[in-house]
Amino acid sequence: MAERFDAIVVGAGPSGNTAAYLMAKAGMKVLQLERGEYPGSKNVQGAILYVDALEAVIPNCRKQAPLERAVIEQRIWLMDDRSHVGSHFRGATDPDEQPTRYTVIRANLDKWFSKKVQDAGALLICETTVVELLKEGDRVVGVRTDRANGDIRADVVVLADGVNSLVATQSGLRPPIQGKDVALAVKEMHFLPKATIEERFNVSGDNGVVIEMLGKITKGMVGTGFLYTNKESISVGVGCMVDDFRKMRVTPYQLLEEMKQHPSVKPLIAGSEVKEYSAHLIPEGGYNAIPLVHGDGWVICGDSGGFVNAVHREGSNLAMTTGRLAAETIVKLRDEGRPFTAANLKRYRKALEASFVMKDLKKYRDVPEILHGNRQFLTTYPELMSRAAHTLLKVDGVDKLTKEKQIKRDFVEKRSRFGLFGDAIKLMRALR
Amino acid sequence: MIKVEEKLFENRYRVDEGNSHVKLKDPAVCRDCETPACTWACPAACYTVAEQGGVSLSTDGCLECGTCRLVCNEHFNIDWAYPRGGYGVLYKFG
Numbered sequence: 001m002a003e004r005f006d007a008i009v010v011g012a013g014p015s016g017n018t019a020a021y022l023m024a025k026a027g028m029k030v031l032q033l034e035r036g037e038y039p040g041s042k043n044v045q046g047a048i049l050y051v052d053a054l055e056a057v058i059p060n061c062r063k064q065a066p067l068e069r070a071v072i073e074q075r076i077w078l079m080d081d082r083s084h085v086g087s088h089f090r091g092a093t094d095p096d097e098q099p100t101r102y103t104v105i106r107a108n109l110d111k112w113f114s115k116k117v118q119d120a121g122a123l124l125i126c127e128t129t130v131v132e133l134l135k136e137g138d139r140v141v142g143v144r145t146d147r148a149n150g151d152i153r154a155d156v157v158v159l160a161d162g163v164n165s166l167v168a169t170q171s172g173l174r175p176p177i178q179g180k181d182v183a184l185a186v187k188e189m190h191f192l193p194k195a196t197i198e199e200r201f202n203v204s205g206d207n208g209v210v211i212e213m214l215g216k217i218t219k220g221m222v223g224t225g226f227l228y229t230n231k232e233s234i235s236v237g238v239g240c241m242v243d244d245f246r247k248m249r250v251t252p253y254q255l256l257e258e259m260k261q262h263p264s265v266k267p268l269i270a271g272s273e274v275k276e277y278s279a280h281l282i283p284e285g286g287y288n289a290i291p292l293v294h295g296d297g298w299v300i301c302g303d304s305g306g307f308v309n310a311v312h313r314e315g316s317n318l319a320m321t322t323g324r325l326a327a328e329t330i331v332k333l334r335d336e337g338r339p340f341t342a343a344n345l346k347r348y349r350k351a352l353e354a355s356f357v358m359k360d361l362k363k364y365r366d367v368p369e370i371l372h373g374n375r376q377f378l379t380t381y382p383e384l385m386s387r388a389a390h391t392l393l394k395v396d397g398v399d400k401l402t403k404e405k406q407i408k409r410d411f412v413e414k415r416s417r418f419g420l421f422g423d424a425i426k427l428m429r430a431l432r
Numbered sequence: 433m434i435k436v437e438e439k440l441f442e443n444r445y446r447v448d449e450g451n452s453h454v455k456l457k458d459p460a461v462c463r464d465c466e467t468p469a470c471t472w473a474c475p476a477a478c479y480t481v482a483e484q485g486g487v488s489l490s491t492d493g494c495l496e497c498g499t500c501r502l503v504c505n506e507h508f509n510i511d512w513a514y515p516r517g518g519y520g521v522l523y524k525f526g
Contacts, residue, residue: 035514041522106526127518146516164498179502186475189525246469246503253475257434276525277439279475279495
């Protein structure tokens, strides 16, 4: 292909679609390359869409996008082996408030978004894998694809090729991702009649419930389980750090099977028909794992750049925001007639620093490390909480003061006074 | 023990016959490996401990997550790439 483009976008997920859409809309000649048969065919997410980031690009997206259910209730469960202690938040704070979170099915969302990108004038070519970048010295001048005569040149390349970030790695733009910075999540799609889902979760219309699970379901590995309601299906999955799977010799689908058997989970998915099993990596290394995000002729966005806030389970919104900030930087440089040098593209890094993306990642920069070295937060505490609730709620003729003393003794026995104090400080430090 | 094959059966694939996108660089290295994490960490069970020793690999059910590449961090014996464009797993829901 001898044709030349203003910009090439590698990947048609949330960050690639956002970048391609905005650059095409600004009149740039954009080529987008996707290795799947259609956008979304290689993509996996829980999935919760934080609509704010999409609205910044497509203002009336709520009315058009294939959203599943508005999240009106969030449950957080601390799991012991056969019980859980949980917190629920349900409802809105003011009557006219619009929901900010929706469950989505990524294959549907990505296809919809891709249509917008193509309508805006970008050329999408699917079934084409980018294998490396074309470089002249340090400058990126295009991409090499797996097609015959597959070299394509452009003034700037936007890398939005997902968590494995193979293209940037193979071209020496970033170090390879590591098992300590990445989680593996496995997920199943459980189909049930709409009415059954609404009955089980006490919702109606297009409202839904999401459940995040922490604790013994992950067997001491750093990770979480999740259960999200879609219109006619439930997404059920669990994700833990890759290094933990390696060290603790746990098999991911076995972990998921056991989670599905937990007495708190099992009745919610009973009688369902499973129609898909998926696996995907999530970059959870946080701020300290973010690579160099720009250079001569290239920028990196979304999962490929490690932009995920693991603490708040946010990813696609960071992907869309980084895609938008990259595109805005590129369009502005073009308008000013400036070349896409590393020095000029530094504006992208600055825009990231000024946005919630880097602010949030910075805020939680110590969390991965702290969880890594303090497994008690994921094993001992959920067990203690569950046992405390059990002790307190069991009516068995024992007086309440004795029960409180028993609970206190349990905590001190498991963690010691000094340990409890230390854990409180650690948690506060990590989350402040 | 749950059979992962039953899970993979629900998925859609376009297999690139005779063109595996993941390879073991040197099978002898796997024979000497005492911690073949690929055999338990792969979510599609593409890697199994071979009867004659070492590890055997079948990528037909591969979910293209990249976990194997990361867990083989002692010997770096896995040559990992995405399938050719259009091939491999095709998620219906994702």
